[in-house]
Amino acid sequence: MFNEIISEHFMNPRNVGKMSNPDFVIEIGNPICGDTVHMFLQVDSNSIKDVSYLSYGCSTSIATASILSEVVKGKTFNEIASYQKSDVIKWLGELEPAQNHCVDIGYNILSECAKPKQRKLTENNFLVEDGGALT
Amino acid sequence: MFNEIISEHFMNPRNVGKMSNPDFVIEIGNPICGDTVHMFLQVDSNSIKDVSYLSYGCSTSIATASILSEVVKGKTFNEIASYQKSDVIKWLGELEPAQNHCVDIGYNILSECAKPKQRKLTENNFLVEDGGALT
């Protein structure tokens, strides 16, 4: 049901955890299924030096955060900006239809990492309750 | 599907065969299923000395002829006349619903043997063809 890449990253997610003083934070949420990724970045002028994240979601979305964290770590913003959705598809490997929206989660992480703006997490920082909207 | 009595008599029918000079013949037929028994009797003034028969029919009806031939052989006409349908039921043992009409075949043999009248077989002596009537 899960391909090898997803399965391996899910069981051994890289770079997990909170960061005490991140330069930037990224908040990704899927308003329908409620998957949430909080990513923390340390950057210098043109690249991401270090990355960590918290992830609430299904196996594939946790694996996606892990895979993307490895991709962006140590890369320049230009490099990150040059990736396409097709690259995300390649990194995640073959997915079942129900898992396909993780490509969007991955691509959203990528886009945000290319131009990080947000400094702090918002107050209510994960998705809850019926309707599945960010609260 | 068949009880022991029926099965044993069917596989080893007693008294089978034609008789060269019978004193009486008995013709039993079931107009619906076409079972036919031709029974041949040698008699003295008050009893059946010898018996034989030909039988065309299903297993139970062949066994029935055999069982009845043993019953009537050596018996007086009075004895034979004293038997009831319930005796036939006892002799044949437990039957499946589809075999029940063999009780009638047996009882018919018994009734005819009690007062044999017919000297010779009729011309067309078995049941054939659609409709199942004696031809």
Add this chain to the structure above:
Amino acid sequence: MSPDIYLDNNATTPLHEDVYRKMRYSLKYQYGNPSSNYEIGINAKKSIQYARNNLAEFLNAEPEQITFTSGATESNSTAIIGYCLKNKSKNHIITSSIEHPAIMEACKYLQVSHGFDVSYLPVNKDGIVQINHLASLITPKTSLVTVMMVNNEIGSIQPIKKIGALCKALDIYFHCDAVQGAGKLPIDVKELNVNSLSLSAHKIYGPKGVGCLYIEDKNQLYPLLHGGAQEMGFRSGTENVTGIIGFGQAVECLMDHWINDIQHITFLRNKFIGQLNQHLTDWSINGGNTVPSTLSLCIHGIRGEALAYALSQMGVFVSIASACSSSSSKLSHVLKALGKSQEEIRSTIRVSFGRQNTIQEIEKAINILVTTTSKLRSFSPMMVN
């Protein structure tokens, strides 16, 4: 327990040794529910997929067109009732007069309970429907035609390809009960132009209680069993995993050696008939243009029921065309449709050969048949007088 000589392979067949081995293993170890997302569940699901691929290859269909069922009876009811109730604007069904009850009764249900009209195609003296007859029965109200591939009682082969072409030309749904055709004739659903087609595993050395329904386009039919959306949503119910594995293996074996099996069976049949010719008089074969595995024998002067019972007591197992019964409604509708008399029908036994039968068995069976027939005829008023 195991019979001496089993010659009733049209009724059911013993398991192929490979099928038995796979099923035994599966029963013990592959108990996962195919809907589960962990190893033993996924394993069960893959096994089903493997079997589905085998079936698809066997019929020249796509795997998605194969639905596993509990047998051909369910397959037939699904196709006939599922199509007709979903397409009620037409309410006329045509079937043949020699179908298996699994077709007849589904049609009758639609007739009695849902107001459909049913026409029955006659057959010629060989037991074969005529394409012109079919054409003449078709009306603008004709919704579905269903004709079997091979008859189970006499083995006659029906002109399925011609019927398929006609129905396709007239845009009429065509279902085929191919239970007795599998392993005996090549089956190519595309070439035959059938819209659906039924098989039963236990007729081809697989297990009882499993079958399949090929359906060209499932949107045309209602499902018959409703629930958890197994079988790609069309046939609900936890899958008979072990049975399906057995079915898939049976078909795999068939694809390997059905040609050899047929040669072997043809040899047995020829031997059987040759010996009968030599040693017995007053008998005939019912039907014509038949598959070699089926031999419907009319043995004059004695009852099929009595003969079959005597044979079974001697360890030879065959079946009959009429139960011991005083009711003529119990007489084979197939032989009636061939124009056989009551007496002929009552004198008929069916011998059906299987791949496991040996030449030694056939020789022994013939001996027993000849002896038993002679014994029963020796006191039959039809033969003695």
Add this chain to the structure above:
Amino acid sequence: MSPDIYLDNNATTPLHEDVYRKMRYSLKYQYGNPSSNYEIGINAKKSIQYARNNLAEFLNAEPEQITFTSGATESNSTAIIGYCLKNKSKNHIITSSIEHPAIMEACKYLQVSHGFDVSYLPVNKDGIVQINHLASLITPKTSLVTVMMVNNEIGSIQPIKKIGALCKALDIYFHCDAVQGAGKLPIDVKELNVNSLSLSAHKIYGPKGVGCLYIEDKNQLYPLLHGGAQEMGFRSGTENVTGIIGFGQAVECLMDHWINDIQHITFLRNKFIGQLNQHLTDWSINGGNTVPSTLSLCIHGIRGEALAYALSQMGVFVSIASACSSSSSKLSHVLKALGKSQEEIRSTIRVSFGRQNTIQEIEKAINILVTTTSKLRSFSPMMVN
């Protein structure tokens, strides 16, 4: 191949050793068709009769009231569709909001394809229907009521006896899906006043692809499968002899030791919950008044899907109440009916115990569950922030 720790016994169960042994033998040697009149056929027929007697004893029914089917899905479709289509003058069905799809979808078929109205009984926060609610939904048009005995997701026990009494008083047909009740509660069809009741063999250590339908009076229903008039004319199709033998044996085993099984399972459950209490925070049990074998756990802060997958990778097999899917329509309708939030539903796993589970397995499973939960929570934004 065999899993480390199988805790998904509501999905399906492994075969009881006695069942396996009987089926293995039957597969190989009892291949006769039960409709045949020679030894191996008669033997098969007797085996079916033996199994039928076991089922009748188990349910306190008459053997003639037991029909073997391909599973509870077929049983449910037969009862619901068979009764409603034969009694079309009334066209209103009442069911509960927590039924298995095998009931829900049969009702929906009648609604969409045959114009029936369907009402859904709500449940309280324990997941139990209220008899007063049922009474208030009944109208002169109410044809059939169908409520399950025990819910499959949360294990809540329904007031079947009360429902039976009410339906009887109002002369309304009452069908009960007892699949998850068998082996967990005593079932007496007379005492419960059900008109029909379904079981599935593979939930009680029997084979997949076999079930039965108890029917008080078959004249009230149409059959679903039409053909050769097997099963006393009500359910056609060559019998799944080996499967039925396995089912009969499974029930025989159950009658022997279900009380012991329940004690054992209660012990396992208490151990499990005790350990959870000691080692894990932020979790709760969904539903109340449940059978001991079912434990629906909401584990806050992580997804059931992710937890179940991680557990399966560690050799512990459980199931979930919601697939990995962005579609909320895939969320458990049962937990929704209990009033659970999307987040609670997505955080739920179902642990279901079986007679073969050992205390060692439970201890190991708890360890793995606690470790895995802690790991997933260690990077969950809901738990860390």
